[in-house]
Amino acid sequence: MTQADSIRRLFLPSIADLVKPSEIERQVLELFEQWRSPLLRYALSFGIPIHDAEEVVQESFLALFRHLQLRRSEKNLRAWIFRVTHNLALKQRYANQRYIDRSSADEADSKASFAEETLDPAPNPEEHLSAAQRRRRLLAVVEALPETDQECLRLRAEGLRYREIADVVGISLGSVSISLTRSLARLVRADGR
């Protein structure tokens, strides 16, 4: 930061906001290139339709813009925006569920039984599984995990550190590592490794 910048930040935050919106815009757009896909995948994994997920991600970046414009902390923006997406996706899912309560209950039933079918019979280690079969099996095992465990695993799959995951999901660092240890043990078992 140049000296002029720090002086502006100290004494004239409101004027700085007015002068430099384009820089913040550019910063947000750059981060959009980087995080749009991970965030969209994460939003989708809450089971909301793609157009809702896209909207959630857009809203998250608008929130980021406001956050930066108000000169809030820039420390670990990645965890920050994942947390926003997490909350918005949950909210969206809740809103959707109010409309389709009954039909989704039926769907969930059939989904659960599908998961059981694909998991059973237990895999024989010597049996050769095609890549597509392995993929389906892994995903089915994950879908059967408790929700928080799924969230931790998906965030880890997007490259977040444990501390960031704890921050996004709202649990302790220790709980994150316990959750992941448990999920991984299950995945390893299902994979017949």
Next chain:
Amino acid sequence: MLRHDAQVSDTHVSDQELLLAADGELSTSRRALVQAHLAACWNCRARMAEMEATIADFARAHRENLDPQMPPIDGARALLRAQLSQLSAQSTSGLWQRVSHLATPDRASVLAFAMLLAVIAGGLLIRNSVRGEKRTTAAFSQMSPVPNRSLTPGVARIVSANDVCSMAHEEVVGEVSPLLREKVLREYGIVNAHPGEYEIDYLIAPGLGGEEDIRNLWPESYQSPTWNARVKDALEEHLHEMVCAGQVDLSTAQRDIATDWIAAYKKYFHSDRPLPLSSRVEIEKVPWLPES
């Protein structure tokens, strides 16, 4: 911590601790013990590799499952761009305080216009995107694995080895702010580069007293076939441990890594080529590992 000494040599490391070790979340002393155990214990190494491979497999499956249904980024980018410039315009005309929830009456028309833009822009961009990507990749492959010395001579704070060795995890990791990142890229003349393909790396790592200063930062490619960012990360960790173990003094470590980090790697690992991260797992094969 000393009382763990005897334990670690004959007790296996728990899965949970292996995961934390992979994420750099153990205390320095505990980490040294776990690494010593891993170096000697095939069983724990295999378990760690298995867990990491499982997450990598899941990450791949997760992407392959969801990516096909994700629309191209162009439309969404155009929409965001339009919304942002609308917000900026509002804030410059002093309306900012009143629109904190984006509930302005003309939002619908902005959206409609942006959608139209998005469709047009999407069509144009998809046509050009393939060529654009190739250009970017070419820029990376030409990138040197060492920084430009006049732009990045390396800057360190005045600290003692004790300060460095008692640093909290966050300080050692040293995330570079997006703004500074942008400045470093511009300084190196990189435009339109894909953000995931390089690390804005500290020449002198924070764990060795390196400063978050543009003269200590440069864009380091993950793509370089041999001397890439992950190899340098291994060197930084190794040097940090050597400094904390009193095997190298801090100023020597700083000087060596700033002068020529590849030469420093060869010197401190006694190897002319990057080691396959031997006693630890093969980090470069695990795409989900964090970048920093």
